[in-house]
């Protein structure tokens with residue numbers, strides 16, 4: 634299995650409430666656990682930056698889904714590489 638690390642940054646489409654963030658974290662946690670994807674999601678009042686690590690197919694599918702999400706915009710792929718070990722295994 635080829636492991637990859639993908640990092641992107643994006644801008645919130647509109648100011649998000651705590652409930653909006655909770656919803657994103659909830660579906661991320663459920664889906665990512667099922668797909669053996671780990672990583673990191675950071676945000677402030679305007680931007681997101683996310684790192685996804687896992688099998689190439691699963692990370693690609695997840696990124697496709699995320700990039701069509703209307704809650705953010707101006708999604709920029711910053712980094713994509715094959716890895717031999719995860720930086721964020723949990």
Ligand SMILES: Cc1cc2nc3c(=O)[nH]c(=O)nc-3n(C[C@H](O)[C@H](O)[C@H](O)COP(=O)(O)O)c2cc1C
Nearest residue numbers: 657660661664665681683695698699700702704705
């Ligand atoms: C900034 C941001 C980060 C997201 N990160 C993930 C993620 O890591 N994994 C994921 O499955 N969905 C993530 N989502 C949500 C997806 O875009 C999508 O709504 C979700 O995967 C749909 O799955 P569900 O129908 O099971 O909720 C993210 C959305 C946003 C706006």
